[in-house]
Amino acid sequence: MKTRKNLRPAGDTLGAAPIAKPWGGRFSEKTAASVEAFTASIHFDCRLFRQDIAGSCAHARMLARQGLISEAERDLIVNGLTAIEQEIADGCFVFRPELEDIHMNIEKALVERIGPAGEKLHTGRSRNDQVALDLRLYLREETGRLDALLTDLQKAFVRLGRRYLGAAMPGYTHLQRAQPVLVTHHLLAYYEMFGRDRARLADGLQRINVMPLGSAALAGTGLPIDRAAVARDLGFPAITANSMDAVGDRDFVVEFVAACALIQVHLSRLAEELVLWASQEFGFVEIADRFCTGSSIMPQKKNPDIPELIRGKSGRVIGNLMALLTLLKGLPLTYNRDLQEDKEAVFDTVDTVGQCLALAAELLTGLFFRLEVLDAATRGGYMTATDLADYLVVKKLPFRSAHAVVGRIVAFCVEQGRELTELALDELRVFSPLIEADVFAVLSVAGSIDSRQSLGGTSGQTVALALAQAEAALGLQPAAGVDRGGS
Numbered sequence: 333m334k335t336r337k338n339l340r341p342a343g344d345t346l347g348a349a350p351i352a353k354p355w356g357g358r359f360s361e362k363t364a365a366s367v368e369a370f371t372a373s374i375h376f377d378c379r380l381f382r383q384d385i386a387g388s389c390a391h392a393r394m395l396a397r398q399g400l401i402s403e404a405e406r407d408l409i410v411n412g413l414t415a416i417e418q419e420i421a422d423g424c425f426v427f428r429p430e431l432e433d434i435h436m437n438i439e440k441a442l443v444e445r446i447g448p449a450g451e452k453l454h455t456g457r458s459r460n461d462q463v464a465l466d467l468r469l470y471l472r473e474e475t476g477r478l479d480a481l482l483t484d485l486q487k488a489f490v491r492l493g494r495r496y497l498g499a500a501m502p503g504y505t506h507l508q509r510a511q512p513v514l515v516t517h518h519l520l521a522y523y524e525m526f527g528r529d530r531a532r533l534a535d536g537l538q539r540i541n542v543m544p545l546g547s548a549a550l551a552g553t554g555l556p557i558d559r560a561a562v563a564r565d566l567g568f569p570a571i572t573a574n575s576m577d578a579v580g581d582r583d584f585v586v587e588f589v590a591a592c593a594l595i596q597v598h599l600s601r602l603a604e605e606l607v608l609w610a611s612q613e614f615g616f617v618e619i620a621d622r623f624c625t626g627s628s629i630m631p632q633k634k635n636p637d638i639p640e641l642i643r644g645k646s647g648r649v650i651g652n653l654m655a656l657l658t659l660l661k662g663l664p665l666t667y668n669r670d671l672q673e674d675k676e677a678v679f680d681t682v683d684t685v686g687q688c689l690a691l692a693a694e695l696l697t698g699l700f701f702r703l704e705v706l707d708a709a710t711r712g713g714y715m716t717a718t719d720l721a722d723y724l725v726v727k728k729l730p731f732r733s734a735h736a737v738v739g740r741i742v743a744f745c746v747e748q749g750r751e752l753t754e755l756a757l758d759e760l761r762v763f764s765p766l767i768e769a770d771v772f773a774v775l776s777v778a779g780s781i782d783s784r785q786s787l788g789g790t791s792g793q794t795v796a797l798a799l800a801q802a803e804a805a806l807g808l809q810p811a812a813g814v815d816r817g818g819s
């Protein structure tokens with residue numbers, strides 16, 4: 333849809349008489365051009381044309397069933413709106429800023445097209461409940477789209493996890509090497525995070541999926557409308573209970589954007605790890621060239637711009653959430669024009685998060701772990717020190733004493749520039765006579781990882797199970813062989 337192109341600047345009446353406002357009756361002066369430009373929202377809310385038309389068609393069908401309009405008028409309205417929808421979709425509809433918003437643009441076009449029947453569409457309805465309906469219809473769809481994108485991203489993590497099953501890497505706390513973990517365990521952490529994001533969106537959908545039409549301006553209507561029929565027609569499982577709340581409520585928008593902000597924060601954490609891992613300092617991963625960019629001055633550079641931009645765009649989405657909360661905080665009941673400001677925040681959020689989710693999933697297909705680097709990194713950093721302490725605990729040394737003993741061993745190693753595995757049994761026994769020949773199994777990376785069989789831990793067995801469960805939940809077939817792709 334090329335809506336911007338179809339916009340005429342406010343006040344440009346192309347020599348024709350100014351278009352009468354649908355609300356013009358009580359006014360004796362024409363609206364100032366500056367006011368028309370300032371109040372218009374059509375350049376962004378034109379995005380809601382499908383939802384607006386779907387809502388209007390359902391409303392017209394209800395009006396006819398209730399005898400408020402004739403069946404012939406209903407057909408004129410529905411056919412007229414369907415034609416307008418097609419025109420907008422084809423990019424040949426001319427939006428008029430002097431008609432403020434999508435609701436009045438469509439209504440006016442309908443009246444011009446079908447005459448007096450079009451003037452009956454707004455019976456028992458206000459733009460206040462109309463815009464609430466449009467937003468709910470829109471966010472209902474977007475929730476579904478984001479859920480699909482999140483699912484695709486989860487699949488990308490699971491596929492990568494299957495590809496690198498068995499590979500070890502350093503696990504970090506405080507960005508210091510802490511304990512060895514399986515690469516797949518690390519990747520499945522993101523599977524969990526994005527799974528919670530899906531659950532949050534699904535939860536928010538329950539509050540989006542409530543039908544507000546029939547609240548009218550704020551107090552309901554005296555006309556014999558049938559709200560349940562409209563809800564059924566549009567597939568809403570529930571109807572708003574208080575007309576004043578219904579036209580002033582944007583909680584469902586805040587919840588949606590809050591869920592998106594957290595998605596974006598998760599993406600940003602992923603992005604940060606990718607930037608770090610792709611650095612020369614870490615060298616853990618190689619990002620395929622098609623997802624990187626170069627420098628205009630430094631010929632050697634290969635920059636991880638995609639993760640950087642994903643990380644950077646989190647500022648936008650968090651900002652949108654703050655904008656919405658601030659927008660609502662001082663508003664008296666019920667509808668206030670301030671609420672028009674919600675839409676750009678929502679649209680920007682939807683665009684940004686959708687784009688970042690898709691890019692992140694795509695990028696994971698071009699991510700290759702450098703196993704030799706991971707292997708070397710996992711051997712360094714005394715990461716099996718906890719295992720050595722646990723070993724002493726099994727030999728009945730209290731954990732605090734064991735911690736102290738191993739601390740002294742590590743200090744000795746640091747001084748000597750050696751790894752724990754490089755110490756001889758005699759050297760180890762100087763620190764504790766409880767240490768015996770079986771200690772070396774404990775000090776190895778594989779031994780450390782495989783000992784962590786606690787539920788949710790990183791042992792090969794628990795991770796293989798978690799991976800299989802994730803594959804089953806996503807309907808993925810486990811890959812036949814372990815193909816590690818690239819390096």
Ligand code: ARG
Nearest residue numbers: 373433459460463669671672
């Ligand atoms: N464009 C308006 C909005 O987005 C629609 C509702 C306007 N209602 C009104 N009474 N001015 O909020």
